[in-house]
Amino acid sequence: MNNQSKLENMELVPLNNQKKVKSQEAVNTNSQRKLKKAGLFALFVGPAFLAFTIIVLIPFFTGVYYAFTDWNGVTGNIHWVGFDNFKYLFTEDKQFQKSFWITTKYTVVAIILTNIVGFGLALLVTQMLKTRNMLRTVFFLPNLIGGLLLGFVWQFIFVKGFASVGQLTGISLFELPWLGDAKTAFWGIVIVSVWQGAGYIMLIYTAALQNVPQELIEAAKIDGANRWQILRHITMPMVAPAVTVCLFLTISWSFKIFDVNLSLTNGGPFKSTEMLALNIYTEAFVNNRYGLGEAKALIFFIVVAAITTIQVMYTKKKEVES
Template sequence: METKIKTGPVRPEMQLKAAARKRRRYKSVFTYAAFVGPAMLFFLVIQIVPFLMGLYYSFTSWNGVSSAVQWVGFENYTKIFTNDTAFYESFKFTTKFMLAAVVISNLLGFCFALLLNAALKTRNILRTVFFIPNVIGGLLLGFIWQFIFVKGFASVGNLTGIEFFKMPWLGDETTAFWGIVIVFAWQISGYMMVIYVAALQGVDTSLLEAAKIDGASGWAMLTKIIIPLILPAFTICFFLTISMAFKIFDLNISLTGGGPFNSTQSVAINIYQEAFQNNRYGLGTAKSILFFLVVAIFTTAQVMITKKKEVEA
């Protein structure tokens, strides 16, 4: 036997409340779309679409100019893995440069942060001085340091007779490598310093005062209290320096141009020459896809390792 449930008429105030909730929902969706929509659109057009197009072109033999695009499958990737020694050498240099640059940049940035976190009267001026190199563009910075290495160091060496300044800084494979590392660290350490300073200022001073009362040394407080508490800052700084060092291009091309004899050629320069100078756009994009995967693996592994350390700390 069926029972019928009688429902009374919907009251006008309930209809008004439902309509108001619907208007608020539409308003929140519209507000979200107005603020996030343009950013999402630009990200899609500038990042996602070119990446997908590059992925497609990496399977072609397109020269970057012609309208004819021939599909070659994995032929470009086969060439890279079989007989492209220049790419391997550039990748070897870039990896070695990344390791040296990450260590030196973060060490300098952290030391600057410790110095400026102290009660110094000139710390605001020093912060500006240390951060200014990061404001200068890579190309301009490279040409400035090229003049310093070639002309400035030679003049100082002739006046003082010190062999350090007489070395062919950009004319030898070893010294050119360290020259690029020095300039990169000089440019980026100020940016790392800002992140470390922000982290140090968030450390609870009562912990440091209690450790000092208990007789802890400065080194013990640094290694046992300060560094474990600011490990998230190390995670951020390592991620930034690894990605920046891997993608170095403008500083490298303005300082050495990849020389002498391609001994300081980064992967970015190798990809640029392959695509835009040798007109092998398909092969160049295949190299860029592999490069993207390697950088993603390195940075992801670094973040996972340092995040694990944060949890343990």
């Protein structure tokens, strides 16, 4: 019996060794797969992340540091001033507060009008029209023109074109000093911005409208629903994800408006249309108070990030409820 048990033990030892070898090979294979995946991930994502770090992250955190200094953007003399810049902005810098209010008012108006016009254009080009493809091109074309060029073109239209039309027709609307008065200059910026951005918003709404099941619309028509009821109770809930995206884009565009503001009015007359982005640019690069400009930019970033985050969370919640 002893010899037999010894033989059995001798047979079991190689089997155990084989199992250990196989399990070790499996571990090595899994490790190699993980390393391969990590290598491929680093190969594809690494260059993009490196570029993002150099172009975005490093300048952002550097700017946060400068927001607490009195650097003029030119010399190497940098002094830490703490929260003095922020105290100055909220207590003494009346133009910054005025620009903040103008930008907020402009943002509300531009968001509403751009989305209404964009959605209306989307409804138009999704109808069975022979010219719908041409209309899509025409409506989207202003978005391809740069903001600076667009501002100068519309500056000529407001100053020369409208004046000529007003003289010929006698219509008081065309005879207004569009860029020479604070109220009309504000609406001039709104008109140009809506004209430029509505085409892009139209494309997003068009894609959403084309995904609305026609069976639901046909069933609603059979049940006696009119166009308004179909739009309100079927179309709008179905395009809610597109509304979320369009609101996010228009909020971001409106708060960050710069090129149209610079080329159309340059903040005039008498800084009555100076938006926040232009105010920050003027403070940092014209007045050579870079630290103060960075403080404004940091406040601007926090406000825009907070508003867009709240907007996305709220509209996403509405999507689920609908």
